[in-house]
Each structure stands twice: as structure tokens, then as C-alpha cells.
Amino acid sequence: MKPQRTGQHEREDDPLSPLAASFYARPSPVVARDLLGRLLVEERGPGRVVGRIVESEAYEEGDPASHSFRGPTPRNSVMFGAPGRMYVYFTYGMHHCMNVVTGSDGEGSAVLLRAVEPLEGIDVMCGRRGVAARPLLCSGPGRLCQAYGVGRADNGHDLLDSASGLFIAAGDPLSREHAAAGPRVGVREAAERPWRFFEEGSVYVSRRSPGRRRPGR
DNA sequence: TGATAGATCGGCT
DNA sequence: GCCGATCTATCAG
Numbered sequence: 001m002k003p004q005r006t007g008q009h010e011r012e013d014d015p016l017s018p019l020a021a022s023f024y025a026r027p028s029p030v031v032a033r034d035l036l037g038r039l040l041v042e043e044r045g046p047g048r049v050v051g052r053i054v055e056s057e058a059y060e061e062g063d064p065a066s067h068s069f070r071g072p073t074p075r076n077s078v079m080f081g082a083p084g085r086m087y088v089y090f091t092y093g094m095h096h097c098m099n100v101v102t103g104s105d106g107e108g109s110a111v112l113l114r115a116v117e118p119l120e121g122i123d124v125m126c127g128r129r130g131v132a133a134r135p136l137l138c139s140g141p142g143r144l145c146q147a148y149g150v151g152r153a154d155n156g157h158d159l160l161d162s163a164s165g166l167f168i169a170a171g172d173p174l175s176r177e178h179a180a181a182g183p184r185v186g187v188r189e190a191a192e193r194p195w196r197f198f199e200e201g202s203v204y205v206s207r208r209s210p211g212r213r214r215p216g217r
Numbered sequence: 218t219g220a221t222a223g224a225t226c227g228g229c230t
Numbered sequence: 231g232c233c234g235a236t237c238t239a240t241c242a243g
Contacts, residue, residue, distance in 0.1 A: 057235070065235070075228060092236045093225030099235085112235055142236050186235055206236095 015039065016169045018162040024083035028058035028102040028109040033181070033197045035100070037174035040116050042148045044165035047124050049148060051116030051138055052171060055205040057184045058195035059099070061108035065187040068108025078156045080108045086157040086166075088150060095142030098150050100159065100168070114185070114196075115139045117204040118147075140206040174199055 019038065024031060035056050042049040059066035067076040067089070078087040079101055087099040087110050099110040116138045118125055125137045125147040138144045145151065150166070159167045180200045183191050185207060198205045 059235075067235080070229085073229075089235090090227065091234055093227080093234095095236050097235060114235085140236070184235070 015171050016041065018160060018167040018169055019084075021082075021084045021160055024100060024102050024159075025104060026102065028060055028111050029195050029197075031100070031102045032056040032058040032111040032195060033179060034173060035111060035113070035168070036179050036197055036199055037172050039119070039169040039171035040113065040148070041162075041169050042121075042150075042166050045124060045149055047121050049121035049124050050119045051147075052119055053113060053115075053168075054117050054202045055113075055115035055139075055196070055198040057112040057114055057197070058102075058193075059110050059112065060193075061103075063193065064189070065184065065193075066108065066110075068110075072108065076108065079110050080106060081156075084158065084160045086150075086154055086159055088145070088152060088155040088157075090152055092142075096145040096151050097141040098145050098148075098154070112141060113144060114141050115198070115205045116144060117199075117202065135203045139204055 016039065035053050038053050040051050040053055061068045063069060068079045072080045075089065078085060081101060082105045083101050083103060085101045087101055088096055090096055097112060099112050101110050103109040118134055118137050122134065126132050128149055129137055129143065129147050131137065136143065138147045154166065157166055158164060161167065178200050180198055181194045182196050183194055184196045
């Protein structure tokens, strides 16, 4: 049960208003951390799907782990384009990963969205994923794309346009004390650039098992 | 509960 | 030809 939004969604204080271009036009590690707590919204399918971003990773040009490291190619060209667009690629023969292009036009930097906490449209996500357990719906880049119905066709998608039905809304940014940083997943020499950002203690992030502590000890 | 291998294919060398 | 910003099933303990 939500109040109807009748053309008021451009208001700055509306948590469902899309983030502006200036938000993305900053260095990717800055954007990655600032994305925590924001809302990933999709309303192109059977119902509105909303999730709170709890995990992200930054990739910079000149970073050996980044697709943009060896310069522009047909595959990664979106990464070198204007900030605020989505870079979607296919990997491991079966998974998609979605990124948000950051920095300035011509620079190959982006932020990988790794996990969100499902808030709305749980049934839609379950249907797309084929699983029911909430922590398994969007905890990982491949799962996230599947839950949101995002694929190669969305490469280059404009996130600044909320009318497109897929965008990131302002939400409620995560406070500093609840945000943690660490080495990126699957990246060699990962410790040198601790550009994975996540919400401390969230059960909706990926890779939470090692060293997991239960409350009380 | 934690570690490991297999699936599967587009892009780059 | 090889490798990968992954996920899942399966096995061992």
C-alpha cells in the first residue's frame, strides 16, 4: 500500500527521485560507497521491484582488474561513455553483471552492483530467480541481474531517465559507521585497492560466510 | 559448514 | 585457445 505518485517524482526530497548526473560524475570509489543505501528500481515488468543497495565495487581506468584497463573495445565502450548509464556484460557463459558508469565522459570507470536488500516486488524476484529465500534473491552480481530481469539488451541504458523504468533513486544513504570496505571479489592483488563496499552485518551481501560470527559471540 | 569442481560462451590474445 | 568482476551442486569432515 503506497501513496500514488502523480508527477511529483522530480522532487529532490522524494526518496524515489532518480539520482542526477552529478552523482555519477565522480571517482568510482566515491560513487561506490555513496551508492550504499540507495534504491535500485525496476518497473518494466509485472510490478515494481525495489531493492536497497548493500554491496558495490569500484573499477577505475588503469586498474588491471577493470575491463577498461586495455582501452576501449566494442564490448566495454559504454564504460568509456557518459556517466549515469548502465554497463552490462555477460560472463562465465551464463551470468550477467550490471555496472553504473562513473567519472567523466571518455574515462573508463564504473561501479559493479553486487547485492541489494529486496524491499518491494519480492514475488516478482522469486519468479525470475526460481528461489524463495530472500537472502538468495539478490546477493551477487549474477543473481541481482536475474532478479531484476537485466540482460545484454540493457547495456548502455540511461539511468538518469526514471521514465525508462530502470533507475537508481536517492533512497536513504548509509551512514559511515555502517559501511565497510574490503578487497574486491575475484580480483588479484585485491588488497591494494579495497574498493568493495558493503553494509556491515547485512545478510543480503554476497560472500558473508567466511568468519561469520553469530550474535552473542 | 566449508571447500572444490563443473557448467558454458563471448571477448580478447 | 584461454580465461573470467559467477552460481550451484556435491563431497568431505
